[in-house]
Amino acid sequence: MTEARIQQQFFESADLFYQAAEQLTRPLAAAAQMAVLTMTGGGRLFLAGAGLAQFDAQWASQLLLNRLEQDRPALCAQLLSAQLGDLQGVPAFARQLQALAHPGDLLIWVDPLGEPGVAELVLAARAQDIGIVALCGQQDGPLRDCLADTDLLIRVNHARWPRVSETHRLALHALCDAIDAQLLGLDAGV
Template sequence: MLEQRIQQQFFESADLQYQVAESLSRPLAAAAQMLVDGITAGGRVLCCGLGLSDLDARYMAALLVGRFEQERPGLAAWSLDALSRQVDATAALTRQIQALGHPGDMLLLFEAQSATRATHGALLDAAHAQEMSVIALTSNLDEDLRGALLDTDVQIRVPHSRAARVAEAHRLLSHCLCDAVDLQLLGAGE
């Protein structure tokens, strides 16, 4: 019984990734182009997430600064610290966006669990006030977030209600974005 449950985790994850491959390729391509355009114009990528999604933001920033699969110069990206000394993580992230964001920069927001407009509204409003573009990797439950995004922003919505499946998909989406950025900047690798 335990083995079947474990196998079911694999099947559910694989099924989700197979189901969304076609529908998410267009917003992923738009997000990758936004990153390339912003980076080549001198913009920086500020990555953030609340809760466990903060770890996804840190991972993505590390891939951009370090490398994905090809050697390349580091890209100007970093993860904002949601675990700062402030009790309110949203307020801490908002303050960092206000202090560090500049016109032409991009906010890369990860959210594997549903969030309210109030939770992310402050982050998006701060980014937009700094004339930053937003790429939001979200779950199926983030309906409120859609209304806070501008036409120039990109939302990549993983249509699943389980945070674990969404987080797994976000890891793949991060890899897809890094691969697309590297392809645009470096050409096809080996």
């Protein structure tokens, strides 16, 4: 029984990856284009995540700062801290955007569970005139309701947050690779 349950985790994840390949390819390509236009225009990327997704945001910021698979100059990708003095979570992220962001920057937000206070972060981004790329799960109502038409919502349509998080990690790898490919002029072959 335990082995079958473990095996089911892999099957469920693989099925979702196949679905995501069709559903997320175009939005991830658009996100990569937004990021490249931001950086080539002198802007910076800010990354943050709700709860444990903060670690995914941290990982992606390190891949952008350092490298994924290709050697290239460091990219300006800054992780927003989940704690800032007595502020935690979304209020800490919003405060950092208020202090650090400039018009033309881009926020990449990772949120598999649907952070209820995300409107505060979106308002801070809007006040600084920065775009938003948001990776979310099915509980995207609060986020979807406050994004602008120029922002990009990348939704992983699955009920279980562990599957959404796994797909977000793959999506972030694909995003970093697409950014590298555009900046380095790599062909479409992997």
